[in-house]
Amino acid sequence: MPDDGMKAVSAATYAATADHFDDAALSFWDRYGRETVTRTGLRPGAHVLDACGGTGASALPAARAVGPAGHVLGVDLAEPALARARAKARAADLGNVEFRCADAEHTGLPSASFDAVVCVFGVFFVPDITAAIAELWRLVRPGGTLAITVWGPDFLEPATTAFWAxxxxxxxxxxxxxHPWTRVTDPAALSRLFEQAGASAPAVEAEPGTHPLARPDDWWTIVLGTGYRATVEQLEAAAARRVRTASVTWLRQHAIRELRTNVIYARARQNS
Known part of the structure; x- marks a missing residue:
């Protein structure tokens, strides 16, 4: 897929997925967003950029961590996702977070303007990952942290295999x-991308994980709330129904009760 096509499809896909992003079956978005923020070690009063943040899975816990004296800016290309993020922030009475429709690859923001920059499950949608990391790194103040989280191998298996079949x-x-989330799925590759972008000696941690599948039918909710939505959108309605039936039936027949959600966390600190 051409570089500009990948970005356009990604933006359109995650605009569409916003209607399912916060469903219980997709609680892994919030789970790993919170965990990334926890590992970043945000302090009260910090200024944070959350890039490719969707409906606020990492921006909202970051806003709670930095407190009223801090500030969080969440950016994403999918305006429907941002609208949900704003509504969630209002409901939580978080006045220290704002959301803008912006390109994480070309933010136009001043250099060294954030104590932390966070990007959870987003950097692989950018055509030039190294350039994107370099842009995010540019925004980190001396002593600040860049934290990027990506999926590890075997995302949502074994359901992924059933879906593609x-x-x-x-x-x-x-x-x-x-399936751009498969572009970087191992610690060594992510570490190299950091170093190529100028963010040397990152701390990279790979952690195996699973996500419960309460009912086989929940798989289709997950499909509609993840990047697999892009494939479904290209199917005729009848074909999409057959794909749903076939993949859900396979999961039911094989008594699948959990899916793999392996994750890689990477952090780098700017020299003071």
Whole structure:
């Protein structure tokens, strides 16, 4: 996929997924957003940028961590996701966070203007990952931290395999055509990207994880609330229904009760 096409499809996909992002079946967004913020060690009064933040899974816990004296700016290309994030912030009475529709690859923000920059499950959607990390690194103040989280290998397996098999029956050309989250899935590769971007000696931690699948039908909610939505959007309605039936049936027949959610956390600190 051409570079500009990847960004456009990503923005459109995550605008569409906003209607499912906060469903209980997709609680892993909040889980790993909170965990990334915890590992970043934000202090009260800090100024934070949350890049590619969707509906606020990391921006909202960051706002709680920095307190009223701090400030969080969340940016994303998907305006519907940002609208949900703003509503959640109002409901939580968080007045120290704002959300803007902006490109994390070209923020236009002043250099060294944040104590921490966070990007959770977003950097792989940018065509040039190294350039994106360099841009985020540029925004970190001396002594500040850049924290980037990506998926590890085998995202949402074994359901992913069942999904692509069902898609292949309907549209073989779509199998694996859009899955940018597989672009960097191991610690060494992520560490190299940091170093190429000028953020040397990052601390990189790979952690195995799982996510409960309460009911096989919840898989389709997950599909509609993740990047797999891009593939579904290209199927005719009847074909999408058959893919849903086939993949959910497979999960039910194999009594699948959890999915793999392996994660890689990376952090680098600017020299003081």
């Amino acid at each position: 069902a898609v292949g029956v309907e549209r073989p050309d779509l199998v694996g055509a859009f």
